[in-house]
Amino acid sequence: MTADAEDAFAAVADELRVRILRELWDADDPLAFSDLRTRVDVRDSGRFNYHLGELRGRFVEQTDDGYELRFAGQKLVAALHSGVYTEDASVGPVPVDGTCFDCGGTLEARYEDELGRVECTDCGMNLVGGGVPPAFVDGREDDLAAAIDGYLRTQIRQCADGFCPQCSGPTTGFLEENDYGPQAVFECERCGAAFRGIASMLALDHPAVVAFYHDHGRSVRNARIWELRWFDDVERDGDAARVTVTVDGDELELVVDDSLAVSVA
The missing domain is CATH 1.10.10.10 (Winged helix-like DNA-binding domain superfamily/Winged helix DNA-binding domain)
Structure with a gap:
């Protein structure tokens, strides 16, 4: 500054x-x-x-x-x-259809302190979470989880396209390991903001995955992250991460390299 x-x-x-x-x-x-x-x-x-x-x-x-x-x-x-500077909104918790892909527990969504979350009430895993402006959840109380999911997926796309959702500066990406497996990390070269998520999030908009779902008569873009049972099927593969996308028993494998470029295995 x-x-x-x-x-x-x-x-x-x-x-x-x-x-x-x-x-x-x-x-x-x-x-x-x-x-x-x-x-x-x-x-x-x-x-x-x-x-x-x-x-x-x-x-x-x-x-x-x-x-x-x-x-x-x-x-x-x-x-x-x-509403970021003027509103103090709070919504939920509200129950979410679906189960935790880590433990099978029940899910709930909540919005408070400018943070939107979809989390497991049993194991506490945060399936989707991050900063969300109050305006984005206004009027979406009945579909809070979908609103949070949609907003955060747009941030993933922005990071993957190379610009920061906060300041629009350039981002660089790399892989990082934590308790949930290989994580994709984007850091802004201008403001220093960092965005983290499981490496499989980079597969959500990959053309091969979109086509794979289309061939099975489905749309990956209409599916919520917690509905994708393959989302946590990520393994470290040397300097890269391997993501296995499963639909109706068929599998599609993708590789996320250390710079977060995605390709079909």
Whole structure:
């Protein structure tokens, strides 16, 4: 973090400036100075101009057609809508259809402290878990587990595609061993965030696995992680990990190398 970051946070540390950003977000087109001031409901033109000036250049762009949000302003307002900075949501625990693929125990989903989890009530294994914005679980109380699963799978895809879900910086991947077997680890070169999960998570979107499921009249993308009985069938194979995907008794073997590249064995 640099002094520029401190200046950016200071620029929006005012309720009036946040209102300006929200009004520009809601506008379909750029807004003239007077129209924007009317929407924000500030009578003092000088005071309004000062606060608008503090946003201009970094969060707000002045064009021939009026004022509009820059990309940074859009990202900031979107973050406010996500509820990460403004909401303290809690959902569950709620029962989940299916059983733990480690011990066969019952499952439940919960969301609290910005963390979503699907875990086993018997052995305590966390089958799916990670940070989830409150907005993503809003209205999904009846399907909480699926919402958590879907959100975290999008993060896996982002990491595998080479960019950090937190800051969009470049990621590098490698294998790591723990009590649950070979783990895939992605680290961001920019912010230092790390994302970990069992190596089989990299097979979820591999073309061979998608086709394998399709050939059996199924969709791996519609299946929840805890429904994939092969998900923990991962073994270390030298510097790589071997994943065995099983559908209707048929098997497909994949290899995840130390850089997390996936190939058919």
